[in-house]
Amino acid sequence: MPKAAPxxxxxxxxxxxxxxxxxxxxIATFNANSIRARMPILLDWLKKEQPDVLAVQETKVQDHxxxxxxxxxxxxxxxxxxxxxxxxVAFISKKPMTLLxxxxxxxxxxxxARLMVSEYDGVKLINTYIPQGYAIDSDKYKYxxxxxxxxxxxxDKNVPAASAAIWMGxxxxxxxxxxxxxxxxxxxHPCFHIDAREALAATMKxxxxxxxxxxxxxxxxxxFWDMRQPQVFExxxxxxxxxxxxxxxxxxxxxxxxIDTKPRGLEKPSDxxxxxxxxxx
DNA sequence: ATGGTTGAATGTCAA
Numbered sequence: 001m002p003k004a005a006p007x008x009x010x011x012x013x014x015x016x017x018x019x020x021x022x023x024x025x026x027i028a029t030f031n032a033n034s035i036r037a038r039m040p041i042l043l044d045w046l047k048k049e050q051p052d053v054l055a056v057q058e059t060k061v062q063d064h065x066x067x068x069x070x071x072x073x074x075x076x077x078x079x080x081x082x083x084x085x086x087x088x089v090a091f092i093s094k095k096p097m098t099l100l101x102x103x104x105x106x107x108x109x110x111x112x113a114r115l116m117v118s119e120y121d122g123v124k125l126i127n128t129y130i131p132q133g134y135a136i137d138s139d140k141y142k143y144x145x146x147x148x149x150x151x152x153x154x155x156d157k158n159v160p161a162a163s164a165a166i167w168m169g170x171x172x173x174x175x176x177x178x179x180x181x182x183x184x185x186x187x188x189h190p191c192f193h194i195d196a197r198e199a200l201a202a203t204m205k206x207x208x209x210x211x212x213x214x215x216x217x218x219x220x221x222x223x224f225w226d227m228r229q230p231q232v233f234e235x236x237x238x239x240x241x242x243x244x245x246x247x248x249x250x251x252x253x254x255x256x257x258x259i260d261t262k263p264r265g266l267e268k269p270s271d272x273x274x275x276x277x278x279x280x281x
Numbered sequence: 282a283t284g285g286t287t288g289a290a291t292g293t294c295a296a
Contacts, residue, residue, distance in 0.1 A: 033296080034288055058296085060289065085289050086296090132296055140295095172296095227296085228285040271287080271296080 024255050024278035025121060026051045029242055031129070031170040031224070031272035035059040035090065036067055038270055041263050043074055045274060049260070052094050053120050054274075057129035057170045059088030066090070083113040089127050089169070091118055100124075101158075104150045114147070117158075121281065123250070124165040126155075130172045133190030141190050144172070148199035159247070161207045167245040170224075170272065173200040175210065178219035179240040191241055208245035211257050211277055223259055224272045233264050244277045253279040 028051040032038040035056060046054065059066070061082050071078045071092060081102045082088030091097050101117035116127045128151065133144035159165050173196045177183040186192040204210070212221070222238025232238065246254060257277040264273040 037288065058288095085294080134295080226285085227287055230285075268287095 025123070025253075025281050026276065026278050027053050027055075027120075027123075027125070027166060027168070027244065028274055028276040029055045029057070029127070029168040029170075029244060030274045031057040031242060031270060033058050033060070033270040033272065035088075036061055036065075037268065039067060039070065041266055041269065043070070045260075045263055046074065046076060046092065049274075049276065050094075051276065053097070053125060054092045055116075055125065055127035055168050056090040056092065057088075057127070058086075059090050060085060061088055079116070079118065081113050081116050087113045087129055089113060089116040089129055091116060091125065091127060093120060095120070097125075104147075104154055115151075122164055123279075124159060124163060126159070126165065126167040126169075128167065128169040128171065130170060132172050133196065136188055136190055136193045136195070138190075141193075141196075144190065145195060145199045148196075148203045152203040155203070155207060159207070161247055162249065163247060164249045164253075165247045166250055166277075167208055168243060168275075170242050171200060172241050173197055174239050174241055175200060179222075181222070181237040181239070191239065204245065207247060209248070209251045211244045211246045211251065211254055212240070212259075212275065214251060214254055215257050221259055223275055225264060227271045233269075242272055242275050244275060246277075250279060255280055 059082050062084050063082050066080045068078050076092050077096045078092045079097055079099050080090035097118045099118055103111055104115055105111050114129045118125050131144040131147050134140035172191050174180040174192050175197055222240050223242035225232040225238040255278045260274040
C-alpha cells in the first residue's frame with residue numbers, strides 16, 4: 001500500500017482555554033428530563049455556576065442526536081451514553097473525561113442507558129439514573145430493586161470504600177420521612193416504599209454517605225417536584241431523590257453542598273433541579 | 282379520587 005501523503009495540517013485547532021484548578025472541586029448532578037429541551041437552562045446554569053463536572057440524567061436522546069456541538073461551542077467537554085426516547089446519562093466537564101464503564105451487565109445482554117462511570121482529578125465518578133419503578137406491584141419495581149442489588153455488586157467489585165469516589169444522580173428514592181413532603185400518603189409509592197428505601201440503604205452500606213445530610217439535617221429540602229400537580233414547586237411539595245454519595249475520603253473533603261432551586265422556577269423547567277457539592281482538592 | 286403535565290415520537294409510553 002502506498003505511503004499516505006503527509007497529512008496536510010489544517011489550521012491548528014484552537015488551543016483549549018487553560019483550565020484553572022484553583023479553589024474547590026465542584027461536582028454537580030441534574031436530571032434534565034430531555035437534554036435537548038433543557039439546553040437553554042443547562043447552558044445558562046453552566047456559565048453561571050462553572051462546575052468542574054456536571055452529571056446529567058434522563059438525556060432522552062440517542063448518541064447520534066446528542067447536542068454535543070452546542071455544548072462544546074460553549075467551552076465544555078461532554079461524554080454521553082443514551083438510547084432512544086428514554087433514560088440516557090452524560091458528563092459535562094471543564095477538562096476532558098474518559099468513559100470507564102457504561103454497563104452493569106455483560107455486553108451480550110440488553111441494557112438500558114442508566115449508568116456511566118468516569119474519573120476527574122483522581123476521583124471516580126459514577127453517574128446513575130435509577131429506574132423509577134412505576135408501581136410497587138409491577139415488574140418495573142422488581143427491576144428497580146434488582147438494579148440496586150446489581151449496582152451494589154458493581155461497587156463491591158470496582159469501588160473500594162477507601163478510594164476517592166462519588167456516586168451521584170437521580171436515585172429515585174427518598175431515604176427518610178423528611179425527604180419528601182407527604183411521607184404518610186406515599187408509603188406505597190415506588191420512590192418511598194420500604195423495599196426501595198432498604199435497597200438504597202443496602203447499596204450504600206459500609207461505603208456511601210449521603211453528603212447533603214452531612215451539612216443539612218432539616219426537612220423541606222427537595223430536588224424534584226412533580227409536573228403533574230399544579231403549584232407543587234411554589235408550595236414546595238417535593239422529594240429529595242437526587243444525591244451526591246461519597247466514600248469516606250470524599251466525606252472528609254466535603255466543604256459545602258447545596259440544592260440550587262432556582263432553575264425549577266424558570267420557564268420550561270425540568271421536574272428536577274441541580275445539586276452541587278464542593279470538595280477540597 | 283388514580284386525576285394532572287411534559288417529552289419523545291407521532292401510538293402511546295414513561296415519569
